[in-house]
Amino acid sequence: MGKELKFLVEQIMREKGITKDAVIELLETALISAIRKKYGNKSSIKIKIEPQTFDINIFEIKKVVEEVKDSASEISIEEVKQKYIDKGIGDTVEVPLSIQDFGRIAVQTAKHVLFQKIREIERSQIFEEFKDKVGNIVSGTVLRKEKGNFYILVGKAEAILPDKEVLPQDNLKRGDIVKAYIFEVKQTPKEPIIKLSRTHPNFVVGLFTLEVPEIQDGIVEIKTIARDPGERTKIAASSKDPSVDPVGACVGMKGTRVQAVVRELKGERIDIIPYSDxxxxxxxxxxxxxxxxxxxxxxxxxxxxxxxxxxxxxxxxxxxxxxxxxxxxxxxxxxxxxxxxxxxxxxxxxxxxxxxxxxxxxxxx
CATH class of the missing domain: 3.30.300.20 (K homology (KH) domain)
Incomplete structure (x- = not known):
């Protein structure tokens, strides 16, 4: 079983990006859950998994007593003397349980608990990864459309692009690569929800930020924006450096920068003006x-x-x-x-x- 377990752990580490120690800890929790289902809800169960060989050792923790009244948690001094020389009344001993006693149902239970715990970790990791990314532009692959929402694979996460957040000119199909603006990330009892938009005004701001180094460097700033998604956008830009023209920086040489944004917006017209007090x-x-x-x-x-x-x-x-x-x-x-x-x-x-x-x-x- 050690080889099978090693293969399983390595597969989980590789596919889920979880550390070896974390997987072993999860596996121990899963096995304890399976054992308690088989032997009853015993709080005295202990499991040790050898991190190199992945051999499993299962123990019941029992208290040494003169006369056993609860066999689930106690062991007699007479039995202890035969196996544990240095133990006396009041001490605790680890009584081995055989892994073969598990049975098929117990193993399945352990696997179920393990993968349930892994899913919980994945959901937590996704939330932690995206909770501070509200306001960012991301690229993802269209997976499907379901109940008025497009589901977009962004990294390992499935994000939601609601139909109302899609441009009128968009014709998204499965497998398409699409850029969108993250406008909401929230944790729910089931899973984290990541919501995307292509109609939000800040989507345009984000696209210009990607295209214009002067915005990335903080020299040029988009001060205000007004947008009719899919039709027209007006932005007002200012510059902290008198030698840098904010409108020229956003337009780019021969209009290359603004045209890149227009292409992403499927032909939406963009007016760029200088901001002024x-x-x-x-x-x-x-x-x-x-x-x-x-x-x-x-x-x-x-x-x-x-x-x-x-x-x-x-x-x-x-x-x-x-x-x-x-x-x-x-x-x-x-x-x-x-x-x-x-x-x-x-x-x-x-x-x-x-x-x-x-x-x-x-x-x-």
């Missing part, structure tokens, strides 16, 4: 690709009126209002966009009203 400038840039003529702001209410040329109005607002909506989310300000004609007309009306009010005041006076 000058809100008039920042709001104007946030409406990229439209060209802004002027910006009026109300700092108390965080509202802004933006004027664009007539032919730029639809571009500034965007399809179904997407461009101005994302610009508002990016800046945190409510933005109202007017064409130059609308603005002039409004200004003319205000001038007329002011003129009438002045004339009426003069008449009254």
């Amino acid at each position: 000058d809100m008039s400038f920042f709001i104007a840039k946030a409406l990229t690709p439209a060209t802004v003529l002027k910006v009026g702001i109300n700092e108390n209410e965080k509202t802004a009126v933006v004027v664009v040329e007539n032919d730029q109005l639809s571009l500034a607002i965007g399809k179904k209002g997407q461009n101005v909506r994302l610009a508002s989310r990016l800046t945190g300000w409510s933005i109202d966009v007017l064409s130059e004609s609308e603005y002039n007309q409004m200004k003319h009306k205000e001038t007329e009203r002011a003129f009438k009010e002045t004339n009426q005041k003069q008449v009254n006076d």
